[in-house]
Amino acid sequence: MESMRTSRVTLLSLAVLCTAALTGPAEATTAPRKSLVELREQGGFAGLDDRVRVYTDGCALLSRRTGPVVRRCLTASEWRGLRGALKNLRLGRSEAPPQGADFLAYGLTYQGRRVTRYTLPPSWRPVVDRLQRVLAKYQAPR
Numbered sequence: 001m002e003s004m005r006t007s008r009v010t011l012l013s014l015a016v017l018c019t020a021a022l023t024g025p026a027e028a029t030t031a032p033r034k035s036l037v038e039l040r041e042q043g044g045f046a047g048l049d050d051r052v053r054v055y056t057d058g059c060a061l062l063s064r065r066t067g068p069v070v071r072r073c074l075t076a077s078e079w080r081g082l083r084g085a086l087k088n089l090r091l092g093r094s095e096a097p098p099q100g101a102d103f104l105a106y107g108l109t110y111q112g113r114r115v116t117r118y119t120l121p122p123s124w125r126p127v128v129d130r131l132q133r134v135l136a137k138y139q140a141p142r
Contacts, residue, residue: 034055035053043103060072082127086127095118098118
């Protein structure tokens, strides 16, 4: 009887592990997701409002002003590249809005800080480029 109980426990454990392997680490966990970085691009004559929020599990929520919110997980290469770019990111301070019209505002939230810029500093460019590519790849066009 004891070996039968042990077998059931082993089978149950194996079933849980197989389910986790099939769904991937992001799907297998039920803990609340923690945001790693978020990019929000707003403005211009077209009324741009794009968002990319990447979580610490490697998955992202993507949205544009029009269209559905999409959830996708980054590839291993995308994930490594983004984490590498974030190591060199220096947020700095927000910029005052420029005078005139048709400016794009880039808002980055990282490590609990949100900064808005209208010109991209050199350390921002790799992060913004990677997040824009993720949005273009997984989200419907504008």
